[in-house]
Amino acid sequence: MNALTIVVIVGENTDSFARAIDLGLQLHNIPTIFIVPRDLSDLSVWLHDDSFTVNGNQVGGIVFRALPQSLLSSGFNTDDQAFCDAEIRAMWLAAINLDSVLAVNQYDASAWFEGLGWRIWRRRLLQWDIPSSEFAMGGVLGRRTWNWYPYGSGTPQPVPMKRTSRLLGVARTPSTQVQVSLCVCGNVISGESSSVIRDAAAYLHQSGIRICEIASDLEGHILTVETQPQIANGNKLDLATKLIVTALEAHLLNR
């Protein structure tokens, strides 16, 4: 392994998983740069062919724990802010998709620019014939007893008034989340581990999703997928960290 190869972790200081990865890598003598998303524009970067350097260091791994639509570039004029964020967003998408970089997660352009929302993963799970909860879109029909899943948050809400539902074309489901499974590197490490969830985890892993939380309903169908789960301290955090650190270390050793 090249001694100057680093892993960049992009995350908030309060993100326990990001912090745990940072510590775990350092304990394995892997140098890291931990940076909060809004400071990404402070980094000196160079991306060329399959190589990415940050502050002069070769990057072999990236753990990106921020929504692409977040504030990624503080300190610029208000008029330039949106543009600067877009530039940083565009560059980091390219970086996480280099063969030389192991990314957590390795989002493709479609997922990246659609904000990593639940609808992206739902669309893919449906394409892969993974049993998924029933959803209706549009808001024309009443169904006030159902749950509304806003595209932006993925957190269930009461279905809004009919007029609002129609203006927004809301997505509703009769299903209720009953369990959550944490999946790392294609394996379920906590929570329900039915064949449906294991299949979903495997497909997601094949498309670059190394960590995610899969919510399922009473029938065991997939309700939503969260690719930047918050993981509280404890056994789950320890195990998830260990698996990701191991994967990063293996990738760096094989470079």
Next chain:
Amino acid sequence: MLQPLKRICLIGNTQDLTAVYIAWLAKRRGAEVFEFDEEKLGIDWEFEFEDGRNQHGYFKILGTKYEFSKLNGAVVRFRPNPGLPSEIELPESEGEIFLSERRASLEYLVSCLPCAVANRTYAGRGNGSKPYQMRQLKLAGFRVPKWVVGNDERAVMEFSRTFEDGVIYKSCSGIRSRVRRLNNKVLRRLRAGTTPIIIQEYIKGTDVRVHVVGHRSFATEVVSTSVDYRFDDGETDFRIVTIPAAIDKMCIKMAECSHLLLAGFDFRVSEEGDWYCLEMNPVPSFLPYEMETDQSIGGALLEEFGVV
């Protein structure tokens, strides 16, 4: 025998010039055209479908239902800054959430429609990151100019010195995407600290735009005195040109793999005859090329919808 009535729709910005043109052409060919303007969702029209059940669903326009299965094609063009419904007043932050939710619901609708769509919004998203797309183009077999992304002035200058004909720079995202020769102004910005830019070898030659519609392609050579004929003032001449079969095949395949029914490829053809691919555009403005050369790009798109 009477042909069944063909129906297409416009979704998003129904005043977009390309959309308006396609609608006009479709009506001339006897098709019925529905307009589903983003800003009128829930007011003039609405929709309902269950995405897990063969995408059966319907539109409702002023009380009349039209099933998705009756639609032959959809043309999608979105405004960069859509407005709130006129009867709604919201604080700015809530207004942004409203617009974002509404846009997401239309994007999901477009992704689920069973008819041919030009284009589904998830397709060709790589265009939002030029370095990402340049890599994809290279992997697809296209020749691309040498390029780097960086924000270090010294490294940028060192890279630029390796090219006899110099370099150009452009934005990574494609926003404010006017292509320019590297100059002192941008070097000063790099020195002061700025977001990374793409530096790319300048290829002397002519521009060719290749529009792909399904399995057909339409190539137009653009002879111009500008660095970027799309934005710069300068004399511009459009001519139909034949492209090498290998390039043609790659364009069609790349568009297909990207799930794009309509795509615009920009090439620079060097003085030695090498074809350098600069970009694949998922929302190409093909009207100027069609108007200047009589290539029936819009017509080809309608044929993909079965509107002949």
